[in-house]
Amino acid sequence: MTASATASLPTGQVGASLVRQLLLWLLLPQLVLWMAGGFATYRFAAGYANQAIDASLLQAGRSLARQLKPIGNGLLIDFPRAAQDVLEADPTDRQLYMVSSPPGQFILGNQSLPLPPVQDKQEEILLNTPYFYDGTMPVNGRAALHAPKGQALRLVGIYLRFGEDAAKPQTMLVQVARSSANREELARRILVDMLLPMSSLVLLMTLIVWLGIRAGLSPLARLRQQVEGRAPTDLAPLQLASAPRELWSLATAINTLLAAVQNTVATQKRFIGDAAHQLRTPLAGLKSQTEIALQLATDPELRARLQRVHDSATRSAHLVNQLLTLARAEPESVLAHDRQRFDLQRMAQSLTAEWVPRALRAHIDLGLDDSATAPVWIEANELLVREALSNLIDNALQYAGTxxxxTVRVRAENAQxxxxxxxQVSDTGPGLTSAERERVFERFVRASDVGQGCGLGLAIVKEIVERHQGQVQLDEVLPHGLCVSIRWPLSPTPAA
Structure with missing residues (x-):
């Protein structure tokens, strides 16, 4: 027999969801790589924008230098207004210029342009070599509100030698600058154009990863459903049509454990069944001998002792019979017995008639409610159903009182x-309290010391009913009494 046990939760704390952990470990590196890719893209875009702007600045700087023609020890500046308009044609991307000689002494252009860093570092200056650098030009007026730190510029500086006096060569600095705003705008546009498809790919990959995780973990969900959906007494192996190797190992370990538990339960049931069978014969002989001894004994004290022995033998024999019935009602035993379609009304009528003599001896009115006489067909093991009804009538006769x-009732409830x-088996006895009604279905639990019961009758009834997909409940009868109701699935009417 399977001992009843209270389910307990596993020890320890519940960890995070496996799906969430997999998503985190798979998507977090993608997010980091996406951010790193965005940063690298911005740097590359800024570099490419600088190369384009630097080429434009170098071309403008050399063109400006060609307009400066040395005359003796001086300069002829051939810089017509048309050329100046070309440099300043785009108001959003103006090219600023300055010519200074010596470097830093303003001659032409915008005198606010910053000098190349090479001049501040006191390094050797290379002639005719372009120096590209970033700088800031101070601004005044309304523009200072938008750029309080000044206007960011990208500049090129070219140092040139001029003058006919070889003893005193002169150096001039030609500078051309453009605002860095357009460069940054170009870099941002390149970055956006790159990040939009990258973001779409990341989102698509996230969806694919999520779907892949769900598909990969679906065998685990099916395994969980198998375990959650089965009865506590169902020790059949878990079935997995297709599953990963790791899940197969888990299922194999669980099936091994279930097989060991099933073997232990089967051994225990065989032991109880064999012991009960072995005890029936000596107990029956003990009852017969005590009955004979009671008839022959004349000493009152001896008769009292023999009567106690006879009562104990009777109770033990009843317990053995109940244990055998309970063993037959176990899930595996029910599956082993054939089920057949029979009339529950007719079976209740014949069984009630068999218990009438005992009811008369106990001065109890036992009868069958004949308000419903139509056949009530169910599909079950007739032997076990008969045993369940016998236990209900036996309990009622033992505890209802003189x-x-x-009353036994059978009817079909087609409207449900x-x-x-x-x-239903109802009586007008003392009944049970609500607390007792919750416990009497447990094995070896008795609500009263009256009678020869052993606390297995209602446990057997519940076991039999549940193995036939039925329900059993206890209800109070007013003004006093108890009603046991069992609901069985109706058998469908066979086709003509």
Whole structure:
């Protein structure tokens, strides 16, 4: 027999979701790589923008230098207004210029342009070599509100030698600058154009990863459903049509454990069944001998002792029979017995008639409610259903008390969903309290010391009913008494 146990939660704390952990470990590196890719893209875009702007600045600087023609020790500046308009044609991207000689002494252009860093570092200056650098030009007026630190510029500086006096060569600095705003705008546009498809790919990959994780973990969900959906007494192996190797190992370990538990339970049931079978014969002989001894004994004290022995033998024999019945009601035993379609009404009628003599001896009115006489067909193991009804009638006769009434009712409730057969055994005895009604279905639990019961009758009834997909409940009868109701699935009417 399977001992009843209270389910307990596993020890320890519940960890995070496996799906969430997999998503985190798979998507977090993608997010980091996406950010690193965005930063690298911006740097590359800024570099390419600088190369384009530097080429434009170098071309403008050399063109400006060609307009400066040395005359003796001086300069002829051939810089017509048309050329100046070309440099300043785009108001959003003006090219600023300055010519100074010596470097830093303003001659022409915008005198606010910053000098190349090479001049501040006191390094050797290379002639005719372009120096590209970033700088800031101070601004005044309304523009200072938008750029309080000044206007950011990209500049090129070219140092040139001029003058006919070889003893005193002169150096001039030609500078051309453009605002860095357009360069940054170009870099941002390149970055946006790159990040939009990258972001779409990351989102698509996230969706694919999520779907892949769900598909990969679906065998685990099916395994969980198998374990959650089965009865506590169902020790059949878990079935997995297709699963990863790791899950197969887990399922194999669980099936090995279930097989060991099933073997232990089967061994325990065989032991109880064998012991009960072995005890029936000596107990029956003990009862017969005590009955004979009671008839022959004349000493009152001896008769009292023999009567106690006879009562104990009777109770032990009843317990053995109940244990055998309970063993037959176990899930595996129910599956082993054939089920057949029979009339529950007719079976209740014949069984009630068999218990009438005992009811008369106990001065109890036992009868069958004949308000419903139509057949009530169910599909079950008739032997076990008969045993369940016998236990209910036996309990009612034992505990209802002298002068009480015990009524058996059977009817079909087709209006219910789903339709079912209702079997009731009610009595007008003392009844049970609400606390006792919750416990009497447990094994070896008795609500009263009256009678020869052993606390297995209602446990057997519940076991049999549940193995036939039925329901059993206890209800109070007013003004006093108890009603046991069993609902069985109705058998469908066979086709003509």
């Amino acid at each position: 002068g009480s009434q015990v 969903t789903p339709p079912h057969a209702l079997l």
